[in-house]
Amino acid sequence: MEIAVCINRVPDTGSRVDVQDGAVNVSALNMVLNAYDEYAIEESVRLKERFSGVTVTAFSLGTKENYDILRKALAMGVDKACLIEGGNDDDSYVVAASLSRAIREYYSVLPDLVFCGRESSDFNRAQVPLMVAEMLGVAAISAVTFLEIRGSNVTVTRETEGGIEEYILQLPAVISAEKGLNVPRKTSIKAVMKARKEPIVHVDGHTDELPRIEYGEFSMVNRKRNCRFIDIVEDLVPALLEKGVL
Amino acid sequence: MKYFVLLEQRNATLSDASLNVWNTVQHLATDAGCAEVYGAVIGDIESSVVSSLCYGNGQVYVVRDKSFARYAPSVYAQAIAELVAETGAEHVFLAGTARGRDLAPRIAMRLGAALVSDCALKADGQGFLKASTTLYAGSVRAVAHVRTEIAVYTLGAQANRPARISSNPVEVRNADAFCPEFSGWNPLLEEVRYYTARRDISESDIIVAGGRGVGGRDNFVLLESLAEALGGVVGASRSAVDEGWRPHADQIGQTGKSVAPKLYIACGISGAVQHLAGISGAGIVVAINRDREAPIFRAADYGIVGTIEDVVPRLEGAVRDFLHLK
Numbered sequence: 001m002e003i004a005v006c007i008n009r010v011p012d013t014g015s016r017v018d019v020q021d022g023a024v025n026v027s028a029l030n031m032v033l034n035a036y037d038e039y040a041i042e043e044s045v046r047l048k049e050r051f052s053g054v055t056v057t058a059f060s061l062g063t064k065e066n067y068d069i070l071r072k073a074l075a076m077g078v079d080k081a082c083l084i085e086g087g088n089d090d091d092s093y094v095v096a097a098s099l100s101r102a103i104r105e106y107y108s109v110l111p112d113l114v115f116c117g118r119e120s121s122d123f124n125r126a127q128v129p130l131m132v133a134e135m136l137g138v139a140a141i142s143a144v145t146f147l148e149i150r151g152s153n154v155t156v157t158r159e160t161e162g163g164i165e166e167y168i169l170q171l172p173a174v175i176s177a178e179k180g181l182n183v184p185r186k187t188s189i190k191a192v193m194k195a196r197k198e199p200i201v202h203v204d205g206h207t208d209e210l211p212r213i214e215y216g217e218f219s220m221v222n223r224k225r226n227c228r229f230i231d232i233v234e235d236l237v238p239a240l241l242e243k244g245v246l
Numbered sequence: 247m248k249y250f251v252l253l254e255q256r257n258a259t260l261s262d263a264s265l266n267v268w269n270t271v272q273h274l275a276t277d278a279g280c281a282e283v284y285g286a287v288i289g290d291i292e293s294s295v296v297s298s299l300c301y302g303n304g305q306v307y308v309v310r311d312k313s314f315a316r317y318a319p320s321v322y323a324q325a326i327a328e329l330v331a332e333t334g335a336e337h338v339f340l341a342g343t344a345r346g347r348d349l350a351p352r353i354a355m356r357l358g359a360a361l362v363s364d365c366a367l368k369a370d371g372q373g374f375l376k377a378s379t380t381l382y383a384g385s386v387r388a389v390a391h392v393r394t395e396i397a398v399y400t401l402g403a404q405a406n407r408p409a410r411i412s413s414n415p416v417e418v419r420n421a422d423a424f425c426p427e428f429s430g431w432n433p434l435l436e437e438v439r440y441y442t443a444r445r446d447i448s449e450s451d452i453i454v455a456g457g458r459g460v461g462g463r464d465n466f467v468l469l470e471s472l473a474e475a476l477g478g479v480v481g482a483s484r485s486a487v488d489e490g491w492r493p494h495a496d497q498i499g500q501t502g503k504s505v506a507p508k509l510y511i512a513c514g515i516s517g518a519v520q521h522l523a524g525i526s527g528a529g530i531v532v533a534i535n536r537d538r539e540a541p542i543f544r545a546a547d548y549g550i551v552g553t554i555e556d557v558v559p560r561l562e563g564a565v566r567d568f569l570h571l572k
């Protein structure tokens with residue numbers, strides 16, 4: 001069984017983003033592996049540990065700066081790591097086109113499973129996994145919190161408003177991982193050292209597709225509200241009543 | 247310009263989230279001078295239910311077929327894409343629910359459309375839309391310029407629920423002919439298990455949320471009790487979920503759910519940016535925290551400095567006294 005895991009490099013959610021001269025200043029950001037992608041890596045490595053003959057390959061679109069997250073995936077237990085060159089990494093559609101092209105280039109037949117994180121923690125659009133599935137022409141379920149392989153089918157569950165949905169899919173399929181799917185392992189120093197020596201394959205992901213959205217008119221979001229401190233707890237009730245929320 | 251709204255059917259009625267989208271789009275259409283608004287609902291729902299819920303101008307297509315009894319994402323997406331093409335709509339709107347977020351990319355791909363996720367919209371007089379969204383964990387606002395002829399939007403929740411635009415029920419049309427062949431079952435929804443006797447945090451008007459400052463799993467009883475008095479539900483911050491005090495489904499914030507209740511009471515939540523990003527649509531925010539300097543107070547309308555054990559039961563008592571008198 002072949003498993004592809006698509007991973008992304010994002011700003012650490014704790015780092016401060018600034019808008020300067022109408023553009024987002026990304027130079028000061030500390031870049032890390034997208035947290036949702038850790039669930040995707042962990043799940044694929046667990047499948048490898050449970051079943052024999054599973055090969056897990058991590059893919060990341062970008063530049064050599066992405067080596068750090070690919071090495072982290074190797075340290076977590078994936079077998080191979082590929083850097084996808086080319087493509088615009090701001091537009092979901094172009095990213096999906098590059099990923100699908102690279103996956104087709106790399107594999108002679110489509111992999112059985114393509115794992116992604118639910119979304120990247122910078123743009124939170126949750127579009128790429130489903131777009132990749134449409135481009136590869138395979139089944140997909142997003143934001144999965146439980147997964148079990150049964151023969152050539154996979155059973156997954158996902159959370160919906162007020163409940164849990166259970167799906168059956170036939171492989172090959174694209175699955176995006178939600179928090180709760182598993183608890184990603186910590187990497188040992190030994191595994192990190194070993195991952196440093198692993199080769200990273202470069203795959204062509206250039207595409208003629210054009211961005212479908214361009215972002216502009218950036219501004220910082222101001223979440224400040226004027227806080228009125230209430231000294232006597234009971235006084236809050238008439239205040240809320242006045243605002244019409246009780 | 248033609249607008250198209252995908253309405254979400256659940257338990258033989260329309261979801262509140264998608265009715266909010268319908269009403270929002272009705273207002274946009276009026277602002278834009280856009281004459282034609284289409285809606286569609288797929289699944290087992292009576293036309294009379296649809297016409298009792300959807301008001302304004304336009305037509306709603308109801309696509310009913312036994313093959314739609316279970317949600318098959320690829321089949322749904324194909325049916326919607328074909329309906330959109332049939333109406334000639336340029337703008338397609340969905341609620342940013344679990345299902346909306348799952349369907350939108352599939353529909354956008356089939357229409358060759360751009361997809362703007364989790365946005366707020368304004369219309370100009372020509373029917374063109376300006377979509378703004380946030381990037382970088384909700385810290386940067388940006389305008390999404392669409393470069394395709396057709397665009398699909400998912401709309402974030404807002405505390406101010408849009409009112410129905412008129413008292414005219416829409417025209418409801420049968421569109422069973424749009425059921426595609428059910429050959430592509432893959433994937434297929436097998437089963438839905440709804441949580442019993444519990445409303446989802448993303449659908450509640452009042453949320454009492456707890457963070458690390460609640461102090462432990464057992465103290466959430468105090469929050470449950472306050473929420474019950476208010477007719478609300480309990481949510482949690484990431485710290486409280488990571489501690490194992492609450493299930494992941496209750497998590498509010500960037501790595502959980504975005505919520506837009508009318509009243510949000512944050513108990514023992516420090517106010518990390520990732521949490522604030524998830525409550526940006528909230529109406530009134532009340533913060534209860536021991537630390538007067540906690541960042542949550544800067545994002546709150548009302549603040550109470552004190553411990554959860556002291557403040558929450560007293561607040562509950564005051565709420566119950568008020569409701570008892572009413």
